Amino acid sequence: MDKEFITIREKETAVRVQNTKVNAVRMKDIVKKGVRVYKDGKIGISGAVGDISDEALVHNAIENLSAGIPYPYELSGNCKDYRDYGKQRISSAEIVDYGEEILAKLRAEYDDFSFSEGFFTNEVTIQMKNTQGLDLEYRDSYISIGLVIKDKKSANIFDGFLGYYGRSFDMEKFWAFNEEVLEAYRNQVPLPKGDTLPVFTFEFYELQKFLSRSLNGELYATGGSIFSNKMGDKLFNEKITIKQDRDPANYPRPFFDMEGVVLEDDSYTLVKEGKLVGVYTDKRTASNYNLPHTGAASGAYDGMPTLVDAPLRFAVDSDDIKAALNGQMAVLVVASSGGDFTADGSFAAPVQVSFLFDGERIIGKLPEFTIRSHLYKMLGDDYIGTFKNKHLYLGDGALLQGYYMTIA
Amino acid sequence: MYIFPEGLYVDVRIEEVFETKISFKKRELYEQKVRSNKGAFIRVFDGNRWYYSSLTDLDYIQEAIDTLAQMATPNPNIMEHPIVKAFEVNKDNIMTYESQSVSSVPVAEKQKLLEEYLELLDHPEIVHHTSYYVDNRTVKSIYSSKGTAVTFDKQTCGIRLNLELSYGDNKDTVVVSKAAVRFEQLKGLEDEFKKEIEKSIIFVKEAEPVVPGVYTVLLSPEATGVFTHESFGHKSESDFMVGDETMKAEWALGKTIGQDLLNIVDDGTVIGNGYTPYDDEGTKGKKTYIIKNGKLTGRLHSAVTSAALDEPLTGNARAVNFEFEPIVRMTTTYIEKGSRPLKDIISEIDNGIYVETVKHGSGMSTFTMAPARAYKIENGKITTPVKVSVITGSVFETLAEVDAVSEEFELMSFVGGGCGKMEQYPLPVGFGGPYTRVRKLTVQ
Numbered sequence: 001m002d003k004e005f006i007t008i009r010e011k012e013t014a015v016r017v018q019n020t021k022v023n024a025v026r027m028k029d030i031v032k033k034g035v036r037v038y039k040d041g042k043i044g045i046s047g048a049v050g051d052i053s054d055e056a057l058v059h060n061a062i063e064n065l066s067a068g069i070p071y072p073y074e075l076s077g078n079c080k081d082y083r084d085y086g087k088q089r090i091s092s093a094e095i096v097d098y099g100e101e102i103l104a105k106l107r108a109e110y111d112d113f114s115f116s117e118g119f120f121t122n123e124v125t126i127q128m129k130n131t132q133g134l135d136l137e138y139r140d141s142y143i144s145i146g147l148v149i150k151d152k153k154s155a156n157i158f159d160g161f162l163g164y165y166g167r168s169f170d171m172e173k174f175w176a177f178n179e180e181v182l183e184a185y186r187n188q189v190p191l192p193k194g195d196t197l198p199v200f201t202f203e204f205y206e207l208q209k210f211l212s213r214s215l216n217g218e219l220y221a222t223g224g225s226i227f228s229n230k231m232g233d234k235l236f237n238e239k240i241t242i243k244q245d246r247d248p249a250n251y252p253r254p255f256f257d258m259e260g261v262v263l264e265d266d267s268y269t270l271v272k273e274g275k276l277v278g279v280y281t282d283k284r285t286a287s288n289y290n291l292p293h294t295g296a297a298s299g300a301y302d303g304m305p306t307l308v309d310a311p312l313r314f315a316v317d318s319d320d321i322k323a324a325l326n327g328q329m330a331v332l333v334v335a336s337s338g339g340d341f342t343a344d345g346s347f348a349a350p351v352q353v354s355f356l357f358d359g360e361r362i363i364g365k366l367p368e369f370t371i372r373s374h375l376y377k378m379l380g381d382d383y384i385g386t387f388k389n390k391h392l393y394l395g396d397g398a399l400l401q402g403y404y405m406t407i408a
Numbered sequence: 409m410y411i412f413p414e415g416l417y418v419d420v421r422i423e424e425v426f427e428t429k430i431s432f433k434k435r436e437l438y439e440q441k442v443r444s445n446k447g448a449f450i451r452v453f454d455g456n457r458w459y460y461s462s463l464t465d466l467d468y469i470q471e472a473i474d475t476l477a478q479m480a481t482p483n484p485n486i487m488e489h490p491i492v493k494a495f496e497v498n499k500d501n502i503m504t505y506e507s508q509s510v511s512s513v514p515v516a517e518k519q520k521l522l523e524e525y526l527e528l529l530d531h532p533e534i535v536h537h538t539s540y541y542v543d544n545r546t547v548k549s550i551y552s553s554k555g556t557a558v559t560f561d562k563q564t565c566g567i568r569l570n571l572e573l574s575y576g577d578n579k580d581t582v583v584v585s586k587a588a589v590r591f592e593q594l595k596g597l598e599d600e601f602k603k604e605i606e607k608s609i610i611f612v613k614e615a616e617p618v619v620p621g622v623y624t625v626l627l628s629p630e631a632t633g634v635f636t637h638e639s640f641g642h643k644s645e646s647d648f649m650v651g652d653e654t655m656k657a658e659w660a661l662g663k664t665i666g667q668d669l670l671n672i673v674d675d676g677t678v679i680g681n682g683y684t685p686y687d688d689e690g691t692k693g694k695k696t697y698i699i700k701n702g703k704l705t706g707r708l709h710s711a712v713t714s715a716a717l718d719e720p721l722t723g724n725a726r727a728v729n730f731e732f733e734p735i736v737r738m739t740t741t742y743i744e745k746g747s748r749p750l751k752d753i754i755s756e757i758d759n760g761i762y763v764e765t766v767k768h769g770s771g772m773s774t775f776t777m778a779p780a781r782a783y784k785i786e787n788g789k790i791t792t793p794v795k796v797s798v799i800t801g802s803v804f805e806t807l808a809e810v811d812a813v814s815e816e817f818e819l820m821s822f823v824g825g826g827c828g829k830m831e832q833y834p835l836p837v838g839f840g841g842p843y844t845r846v847r848k849l850t851v852q
Contacts (some may be wrong), residue, residue, distance in 0.1 A: 026733060028461070069440060157773070338798060342797050
């Protein structure tokens with residue numbers, strides 16, 4: 001019988017903010033453990049929060065074997081890989097100091113706004129080991145800042161955000177960028193004229209979600225994806241390359257999937273130069289549907305490996321936003337909560353917070369409006385490009401992506 | 409039970425959670441997980457700042473209290489602090505589900521029930537399906553240095569069928585589900601599920617793109633629930649209002665924001681996902697009229713916001729689990745039923761949209777709702793299915809556009825998911841209401 005152990009340790013200090021003052025400090029130090037046992041092509045699982053003994057968890061996992069859940073796949077093994085991405089560990093005391101310093105300046109110089117939410121420092125260690133020689137460890141530490149901005153003259157619940165995520169933090173760069181942002185919040189400007197405008201986004205959640213669903217190997221193979229039967233077809237603008245991405249440098253998550261698979265270069269190409277060349281799979285999906293295995297298993301620490309929402313990342317294909325805009329002003333979307341794609345790819349979303357953007361600098365805050373497009377338009381003829389974020393101090397790995405969209 | 413340090417307010421929330429998750433991919437058993445976890449959240453308040461800690465080893469609660477107390481500055485007048493004075497002191501034990509606990513139902517029986525429903529999914533248009541049985545029984549105990557000592561249980565269970573539909577180039581993802589509080593209530597749902605599945609198949613075959621525009625929109629009880637939660641529920645969470653004079657003026661109690669027929673309630677005593685007999689700081693659950701006869705009459709509070717706004721406690725301080733502090737959240741929020749039959753309300757719509765089921769919603773200054781199934785209303789009749797990306801409206805104006813609510817009424821809960829507020833997601837909530845007609849909403 002093979003055994004596999006997953007251990008997650010999360011330490012967090014959160015500095016909670018209300019009305020531009022620290023109102024609470026929260027500390028968390030939690031261990032979550034999961035065990036899987038494999039016998040005769042079956043899998044048994046168990047898990048717990050807290051530092052429970054391995055023996056107790058193995059006992060529960062062996063009992064779970066009686067459920068008869070098939071898992072006739074080869075275990076990942078013979079791989080030892082320890083990586084630590086935490087460059088600059090920030091202590092609880094330091095994050096409180098950072099928070100107090102930032103809030104003092106906000107109170108002094110931006111009293112027309114109030115700020116809430118908080119400052120966070122996290123340390124995480126995720127280990128996966130098994131009796132086939134798998135020994136993986138991902139360690140990381142990072143800070144994140146999320147401040148909700150409320151204009152004191154506004155009756156909205158909130159009017160904008162200041163945000164940062166990264167493994168190191170530079171106060172000077174933070175202010176150089178966020179002073180520009182806060183000045184822009186004070187400077188209300190009209191939308192540029194025209195029914196179609198260049199629209200830039202940081203992390204286009206709805207697009208990522210729709211692509212992630214459509215590139216799911218299981219959905220693809222069973223005919224439920226908008227891309228089903230289109231392998232090898234040109235779907236998008238030829239500039240576009242999309243990878244299944246597990247590089248922790250781009251986002252704080254383990255470099256291995258929940259079946260212990262480590263990819264070469266931590267990535268797997270699914271769309272190359274606009275053409276569909278792959279869909280993401282775990283071991284089960286690859287086996288059941290005769291698809292290439294891409295190491296995309298997700299799942300809970302104490303659950304079955306499953307295939308949901310593999311992390312995707314567009315390759316950077318363009319360099320200079322200002323040059324791409326050729327003198328035109330763009331819209332930079334900060335919040336467009338609640339929009340969605342229909343199953344056939346039509347898209348609409350209200351934009352609650354956005355800025356006028358010249359490709360380098362944020363000029364002013366725009367009124368609310370609606371954006372509309374279609375998947376094949378925004379990633380086809382209307383696609384502008386995916387750019388490295390050179391000018392906006394938002395943290396590690398942030399990309400900017402642009403498309404022309406209908407404005408209403 | 410615990411030694412509470414002098415000069416500080418302290419409360420301790422202990423959660424013992426039993427959960428089951430069983431899933432099938434098509435007809436193959438995919439996961440069968442039963443877990444029991446315990447955790448605690450501790451708060452210490454010195455009158456100036458709160459100090460929180462969450463832990464999983466309950467033997468260390470006293471140690472955590474003492475550690476947080478060392479970070480705080482003892483305040484001899486802490487009991488006179490307005491927030492501390494606001495806390496209710498309750499002593500109670502309400503174990504509603506002890507004799508019908510989902511933890512006492514054999515896992516094989518739960519699996520068998522789910523398997524029986526898989527028989528309904530043999531349609532050529534259903535190209536894939538993943539199905540779930542889930543349950544949760546949580547026993548919470550709350551103790552405070554003011555003397556509160558309450559213990560209660562909550563329970564939910566549900567069946568959720570995630571269906572992938574394909575008909576030529578038409579694709580759709582559909583969720584058919586039923587939430588309950590007792591295992592027995594999940595039996596005998598074949599007809600209800602069959603009807604939903606058949607409607608979804610017709611939808612994927614026949615739905616047309618909607619012509620974008622401003623329409624009169626009729627909302628089903630499910631859509632009314634999402635609409636109420638997103639368009640106004642979040643606005644009534646008073647932590648958004650503390651220290652904000654503009655918000656207080658805009659949403660002053662007594663202000664008219666809808667027609668007389670509009671009554672919106674949040675009620676933590678309603679059985680279901682939002683059931684909160686005591687909130688997470690030990691305040692007894694209450695029924696709160698947020699809007700009565702079209703006028704703003706109340707807000708949702710924790711002790712902090714109640715003290716800040718000098719309004720009564722409502723029992724709405726809730727945390728998503730033991731890792732987080734309680735913040736102001738909804739429980740079960742709904743529009744009260746009206747007196748008009750649904751058929752009369754529909755008959756008055758010449759050109760509108762009926763929203764039957766909803767994928768998700770959001771509520772900032774603009775509220776949104778992404779329909780799963782929507783239909784045209786033409787000359788007083790529900791007709792062709794239409795694909796809609798999103799329905800939007802201004803939270804400042806839309807409630808005034810509600811001009812009819814039906815006598816038909818239903819409360820419900822989602823299976824999986826819930827309400828998100830900043831870092832805390834998903835919090836189980838109840839929702840629903842009557843069929844509701846909104847004169848003008850933007851449909852795209």
